[in-house]
Amino acid sequence: MSEQPDPAELPEDVALLWGLRSSTRRGPKPTLSVDDITKAAVDLADAEGLAAVSMARVAQKLGNSTMALYRHVKSKDELLLLMADAALEEPPEFPPDERDxxxxxxxxxxxxxxxxxxxxxxxxxxxxxxxxxxxxxxxxxxxxxxxxxxxxxxxxxxxxxxxxxxxxxxxxxxxxxxxxQGAQFVTDYGTALGAVVDPRKLPSLANVVAAGVFTVEPGEIxxxxxxxxxxxxxxxxxxxxxxxxxxxxx
Missing domain, CATH: 1.10.357.10 (Tetracycline Repressor, domain 2)
Known part of the structure; x- marks a missing residue:
């Protein structure tokens, strides 16, 4: 059985992501966790976009002070790191004997x-x-x-x-x-290509345009x-x- 790694020997980001960051905090057990902070940040980004995410906004969403967040997550960069991993959730299971x-x-x-x-x-x-x-x-x-x-x-x-x-x-x-990627976007792109593509200079691309690859019929999805x-x-x-x-x- 492998020994638990010493958090002091791990890079800061690795220790944070795996919940191995050592803490010197004393006193009552905190009511806020890294998972709470990460979930609130993900929910905020889903609702309003990544630009809306800040330590202050996440703290407000959780009903805590911004300083309370910094006791767990040191910066917005760390918060983004946590969000990027949390967004993937869990991978799908494969059949135990899957050979395909x-x-x-x-x-x-x-x-x-x-x-x-x-x-x-x-x-x-x-x-x-x-x-x-x-x-x-x-x-x-x-x-x-x-x-x-x-x-x-x-x-x-x-x-x-x-x-x-x-x-x-x-x-x-x-x-x-x-x-x-709607029909109008593809049509506009095809029209633009038709106007600027010179068959003498871009013959292969001209063949694509002439073949109607970027031509969308009215009503086509x-x-x-x-x-x-x-x-x-x-x-x-x-x-x-x-x-x-x-x-x-x-």
Whole structure:
């Protein structure tokens, strides 16, 4: 059995995320906890956006003084770190004997996307390093477990999961940073491309425009879910081809 790590030896952010930060506070047991503060901040961001989140607003929501929050969370940066991990909640369970890594990773990928989309502000929080919080690591572990019945090395499993995460994060970013993907947006974009794309300078892009890729008929519904499914299947096809190549050479 591994020994409990010494909080003094852990980076501040790791100790905070795992509830291992040592406290020198004396007196009655505090009525406020890090979990209380994090939940209040997440609820506030869900309701009003990330810009509304401040230590003072969260304290007000909890009916406490701002100083009471600082006894548990030292800064807004720490609060954002806690929020980013809390937003992911718990990953989905897979059947105990699941050997279909593709089906499991499809469930996992859709779960990550859904969790992030429930909190539109998540993408606005800067990423400062690899996943280290309890929820992030639970998702990471669940993805790695889908390769348990393959011959992949441990480092290969990590690289494949990270590649899939890059696709998911790209989808999240596009979905939050660009306008709602409606028919009018696609039509306007196609019209703009048609006006500026010179077939002599941008021949491949001109072929896309001429093929009507960005032309939407009146009343046609643009479903961004189709793009997500297509891209996800392409990524999973690549992972499948890599696994087949590795197992063929084993």
């Amino acid at each position: 890594w593709r089906a499991a990773l499809t469930t996992w990928s859709n779960g990550v996307l859904a969790a992030i989309r429930r909190h539109a502000w998540w993408v606005q929080i800067p990423t400062k390093g690899p996943p280290i919080g309890p929820h992030n690591l639970a998702w990471f572990d669940r993805a790695l477990s889908t390769f348990a019945h393959t011959s992949l090395r441990e480092d290969e499993k990590v690289q494949l999961v990270m590649s899939l995460l890059m696709y998911i994060h790209g989808e999240v970013w596009l979905g939050t940073q660009l306008p709602e 643009v479903d961004s879910g189709d793009d997500w499914d297509f891209g996800l299947n392409v990524v999973l096809d690549g992972i499948g081809a890599y696994i087949a190549r590795r197992e063929g050479s084993a």
